Amino acid sequence: MLQHPEHKYRRFPTIDLPDRRWPSRTIIEAPVWLSTDLRDGNQALFEPMNSERKLHLFDELVRLGFKEIEVGFPAASRTDFDMVRRLIDEQRVPSDVTPMVMTQLREDLIEETVRSVAGARRVIVHLYNAIAPVWRRVVFGLSVDEVEQLVAHHVRFLREKVSEYPQTEWVLQYSPETFCMAELDVSLRICNAAIRCWDAGPSRSIIINLPTTVEVATPNVFADQVEWMSQRLERREHVVLSVHPHNDRGTGVACAEQALLAGAQRVEGCLFGNGERSGNLDLVTLALNLYTQGIHPGLDFSDIAAVARVAEQSTALPIHPRHPYVGDLVFTAFSGSHQDAIAKGFAAQSADDFWAVPYLPIDPRDLGRTYDSIVRVNSQSGKGGIAFLLCRDHGVKLPRRMQIEFSTIVQKLTDASETELSSEEVGELFVSTYLAPARAGGELAYINHRLQDAPGRQSVEIEVKLLDGTRRWLKGTGDDFIDAAVSALGIPLRIDSFEECSRNSDDDSVLAVVEGNWHGVVGSRFGAGRHPNAVVALIQAVLSVAARFSRITGHLPGDDESISVLHTE
Numbered sequence: 001m002l003q004h005p006e007h008k009y010r011r012f013p014t015i016d017l018p019d020r021r022w023p024s025r026t027i028i029e030a031p032v033w034l035s036t037d038l039r040d041g042n043q044a045l046f047e048p049m050n051s052e053r054k055l056h057l058f059d060e061l062v063r064l065g066f067k068e069i070e071v072g073f074p075a076a077s078r079t080d081f082d083m084v085r086r087l088i089d090e091q092r093v094p095s096d097v098t099p100m101v102m103t104q105l106r107e108d109l110i111e112e113t114v115r116s117v118a119g120a121r122r123v124i125v126h127l128y129n130a131i132a133p134v135w136r137r138v139v140f141g142l143s144v145d146e147v148e149q150l151v152a153h154h155v156r157f158l159r160e161k162v163s164e165y166p167q168t169e170w171v172l173q174y175s176p177e178t179f180c181m182a183e184l185d186v187s188l189r190i191c192n193a194a195i196r197c198w199d200a201g202p203s204r205s206i207i208i209n210l211p212t213t214v215e216v217a218t219p220n221v222f223a224d225q226v227e228w229m230s231q232r233l234e235r236r237e238h239v240v241l242s243v244h245p246h247n248d249r250g251t252g253v254a255c256a257e258q259a260l261l262a263g264a265q266r267v268e269g270c271l272f273g274n275g276e277r278s279g280n281l282d283l284v285t286l287a288l289n290l291y292t293q294g295i296h297p298g299l300d301f302s303d304i305a306a307v308a309r310v311a312e313q314s315t316a317l318p319i320h321p322r323h324p325y326v327g328d329l330v331f332t333a334f335s336g337s338h339q340d341a342i343a344k345g346f347a348a349q350s351a352d353d354f355w356a357v358p359y360l361p362i363d364p365r366d367l368g369r370t371y372d373s374i375v376r377v378n379s380q381s382g383k384g385g386i387a388f389l390l391c392r393d394h395g396v397k398l399p400r401r402m403q404i405e406f407s408t409i410v411q412k413l414t415d416a417s418e419t420e421l422s423s424e425e426v427g428e429l430f431v432s433t434y435l436a437p438a439r440a441g442g443e444l445a446y447i448n449h450r451l452q453d454a455p456g457r458q459s460v461e462i463e464v465k466l467l468d469g470t471r472r473w474l475k476g477t478g479d480d481f482i483d484a485a486v487s488a489l490g491i492p493l494r495i496d497s498f499e500e501c502s503r504n505s506d507d508d509s510v511l512a513v514v515e516g517n518w519h520g521v522v523g524s525r526f527g528a529g530r531h532p533n534a535v536v537a538l539i540q541a542v543l544s545v546a547a548r549f550s551r552i553t554g555h556l557p558g559d560d561e562s563i564s565v566l567h568t569e
């Protein structure tokens with residue numbers, strides 16, 4: 001890169017518009033949408049769509065709710081011409097949908113274009129030509145006067161041609177291509193020539209479509225340009241002011257939003273931003289941005305994954321996993337503090353409240369997406385997300401201190417493996433850490449127990465099976481049965497708290513957890529048990545924490561050589 005890019009690239013000048021009003025306006029309704037997937041989107045593909053793919057995408061655009069669809073450039077290719085004719089001849093265009101066809105300012109091309117749509121109920125014919133200084137000088141070799149005459153001549157020519165088909169309602173769309181790079185007074189002059197030559201009025205609709213053919217400035221500059229034009233166009237009340245942003249600077253959506261503030265009534269773009277170079281305006285993002293402001297866009301993205309599949313098939317281009325609203329990862333949090341906030345947000349969100357779940361700008365379910373992948377666990381994850389997964393997918397609700405302990409165990413594993421852990425694996429880790437020690441095959445597998453009340457005391461006998469297969473009855477007495485269970489184990493274990501956390505509706509089992517302490521030697525540890533009988537679940541929890549401590553201390557429950565410890569933590 002150059003050390004002094006200022007010698008190669010010029011800063012775009014600001015627009016003199018001291019009375020600009022767009023910065024303090026708010027968008028309060030959806031614009032008219034035009035999909036140009038079949039034209040601008042199509043002309044940017046490695047392999048342009050064939051008729052079948054185009055027709056399929058057309059049907060999908062109709063299903064989504066588009067009322068204006070640019071169907072092609074019929075004079076450019078047989079494929080486009082035939083496809084447009086099929087739409088008309090096979091009456092595939094619903095009565096509330098208007099197709100648009102594009103052509104250059106050339107009489108032969110205009111004639112062919114009009115022929116391609118003859119017989120339609122209503123059509124928009126889209127004329128365009130580049131008007132910015134470089135194009136005038138380098139591409140066309142025309143002065144501003146000559147460009148104006150070129151436009152005036154071909155608009156009149158079109159007007160004359162379409163008068164041969166009075167059964168069709170004809171709308172003219174004129175696009176001063178390269179508008180964003182042109183002098184505003186030149187753009188105005190040429191657009192006004194189109195408006196006059198078309199004789200725009202109540203029954204002769206015209207769309208003036210202002211493109212950022214190549215984005216060259218910040219969105220506020222485009223908004224100024226649009227407002228400047230909107231204030232000055234002739235017969236403004238009969239003009240639908242449209243914009244056609246591209247995305248060269250990555251600000252296509254911002255340009256469209258600010259243009260709507262500045263007076264644009266209609267937007268052109270493609271699904272998920274397909275289009276020339278870095279794309280056209282992404283219609284889905286703009287529509288859903290409006291939706292998150294409480295404005296229904298009039299387009300239906302309630303099964304956004306299905307729309308993505310159609311778009312990917314049509315364009316043979318993949319959608320990025322971080323693409324707004326649709327990407328595979330956009331409703332996924334890996335990082336701990338985000339997961340924690342999301343989990344708390346879901347717990348606090350009630351159905352009839354405004355949506356307010358942290359880090360989720362939209363309810364994924366509104367787009368037909370599930371909550372399944374919202375929290376994913378890797379080494380950046382914390383207790384909140386892990387607890388969320390345990391609760392949502394495994395019906396396990398843990399006390400906060402145990403969440404902290406378990407998240408360090410998860411983190412050790414993800415750090416070591418450097419991979420993501422699935423929710424299923426998190427569940428398995430929970431079981432192997434806490435439940436397995438007191439289950440069949442665990443170090444202190446619970447078999448049975450007997451409780452006996454003595455005056456003011458509780459005694460318990462617990463039958464356990466050890467890893468070597470031997471069974472033992474351990475007997476203890478205490479103030480309550482937890483106390484008694486601990487004394488039965490004959491180890492310096494202290495239970496600081498116990499709780500029945502959650503009941504599993506499938507098998508009616510209770511999850512019991514205890515927090516134990518090895519008399520201050522190694523810090524506290526948790527144990528857990530799960531059983532339909534809450535007393536059994538608690539005894540299992542005590543056995544579980546005892547087994548976990550014995551792995552660390554090497555000290556054995558029962559203080560007996562016959563109880564072997566196989567693992568160390």
Ligand SMILES: CC(=O)SCCNC(=O)CCNC(=O)[C@H](O)C(C)(C)COP(=O)(O)OP(=O)(O)OC[C@H]1O[C@@H](n2cnc3c(N)ncnc32)[C@H](O)[C@@H]1OP(=O)(O)O
Pocket residue numbers: 040043073075076077103104105106128129130139140177213
């Ligand atoms: C910004 C946009 O997306 S605009 C839309 C662009 N889309 C397309 O071009 C796709 C369809 N286009 C085509 O298939 C062809 O360009 C056609 C059939 C329209 C014309 O083909 P050709 O006659 O072979 O011309 P070519 O493709 O080389 O285009 C360049 C010529 O068109 C002229 N031209 C470019 N735009 C326009 C216009 N809007 N009106 C009139 N002439 C134009 C150029 O000045 C150049 O003329 P020249 O050959 O006299 O120098």
Ligand SMILES: CC(C)C(=O)C(=O)O
Pocket residue numbers: 040128129175176177178209211212213214244246
């Ligand atoms: C001519 C038009 C609308 C266009 O595609 C562009 O300028 O990008």
